[in-house]
Amino acid sequence: MPIISASNITKKFNSFTAVNSVSLQVEKGEIFGLLGPNGAGKTTFISMLVTMKRPSSGRAEVNGFDVSSDPRGVRKSIGIVFQDQALDEELTAYENLDLHAALYSVPRNEREIRIMEVLKMVELDSRRDDQVKTFSGGMRRRLEIARGLIHYPKVLFLDEPTLGLDPQTRKHIWEYINKLRREHNVTVFLTTHYMEEADTLCDRIAIIDHGKIIMMDTPSGLKDSLGGDTLLLECSSPRKLCSTLKGQECIIDSKPHNGKLTLRLDNGEKKIPMIMQKARDAGVAVSSVSLHKPTLDDVFLHYTGRTIREENISSAESFRMHARARRRMR
Ligand SMILES: Nc1ncnc2c1ncn2[C@@H]1O[C@H](COP(=O)(O)OP(=O)(O)OP(=O)(O)O)[C@@H](O)[C@H]1O
Ligand SMILES: [Mg+2]
Incomplete structure (x- = not known):
């Protein structure tokens, strides 16, 4: 039985359809990636699976719980690593995890063991008593992953886990994610717009564009299909x-x-x-x-007439242009 199952999930913001009738299933122990350019609907889709946004229509289940009728069941089953869930800079790594463990009702007598376990997993155990404000970007992301694991979730959801990190740190994060699956059989659902990340890390990939899945297969299946x-x-x-x-x-x-x-x-x-x-x-x-x-970008080009790289560059350019325009207006 799949551990994640979505059928015809749709999210509309007024008349705009951000996620358009997406159906997919993820098996236990899989590392599954949702790959697409900026604005494709990745965060919106993952937000519905983790019960942060309500679907406009369609159904989804995570670990057997319906996201609409049983959000508590879903939340107990999952860990979330999202961009905007900031760590507390003034607290130490240990204190941040302790706070989160309490939030997730991890029994007090188990907390220290679990905190040290997850800190070791992301190789931050030697920094347990340092304040987060002294951490690098990569260390913070590792701590966020550790935090997402503190209550032993069945499924870990990661929204752009390596965004903005340098290539070496990115590879490190991939190793942790692989280790999680290997040693703890955690199912991982991640979003990314990095083709290399999807290609090397994921067992299967769904390519999303304008809220619709355009292809879904293993990385080699996708590339060989061309x-x-x-x-x-x-x-x-x-x-x-x-x-x-x-x-x-x-x-x-x-x-x-x-x-x-x-x-x-x-x-x-x-x-x-x-x-x-x-x-x-x-x-x-x-x-x-x-x-x-053929690369995954060639697959994307084949189905959309654009490459993910160009899409992201043009989005970044338009962002810079808008920022410049805003500055001029001030
Ligand atoms: N709360 C909202 N209200 C209106 N539109 C929204 C809202 N949230 C997202 N959107 C729109 O839905 C579309 C999908 O956004 P989403 O954040 O899911 O994309 P994404 O694939 O995660 O992009 P990125 O790679 O930039 O993170 C975008 O066009 C976005 O502007
Ligand atoms: Mg996003």
Whole structure:
């Protein structure tokens, strides 16, 4: 029996549909990832599973409890690591965990053992009596994960667990998450917009865009489903090159996007000279070429016509533009 089960879960904010009829099931002990760009509906979806937001329609169960009719049952079964649940900076690591343990009614005589256990798990036991304000970003995130585990949850929900962390710390967090599953059989449901995170950490991934699941499979299943090699060309006119290459039998798919052309084709390395020749004949200047096996970003591009990376960059840019505009208005 799945430990998480959602069927046709929908969340509307007035007339805007943030999560659109999502159905999925997660098995016990799985690490499941919801991958999508900014604004795709990841936090909204996970918020309904953890009973922080009520679904507009549809049903979901976690550990056998219905999120709408039995939120208490759900909350007892889960640990939550969300961005906005701040730690108390003035308290020590130990005190933060002790407070949380009390909140979750962990019996007083068990608290110290459990706190030390979870602190060891995230390798912060030597810092137990230091105030959180002296911790780095990665250490804080580890402490937040420890806090989410203090009441031995069956399912741990993580919203963007490594957002803003450097690559090395990110890998560390992945190791802890893997260890949790290996040693404690905790089911992990996480959201991310980092493709590498979804690819290396998750057993299965659901790709979400505009509130809808567009694909769901294992990382290799998703990548293999595309077939062929990916050839990425940066060029002066991706659309022109795309139409020049139309009709070439070896090309399975071609997508111009953001100053680039992504082609999928078999035996890509052998086709590069022909493609370069066609580009020259059409007067398209190619400034870089790279060939790789399909990535999750190529999967996203295939179904949406955009890449997750470009989406995130453009969101960040629009955020900066808005911030600049706001500053000007002050
Ligand atoms: N309380 C709310 N009221 C109105 N709209 C909302 C509300 N919360 C979220 N939204 C909208 O719903 C959409 C999905 O937001 P959500 O936070 O779930 O995205 P996300 O995938 O988590 O994005 P990010 O990667 O930026 O965290 C966005 O368009 C957002 O503006
Ligand atoms: Mg979010």
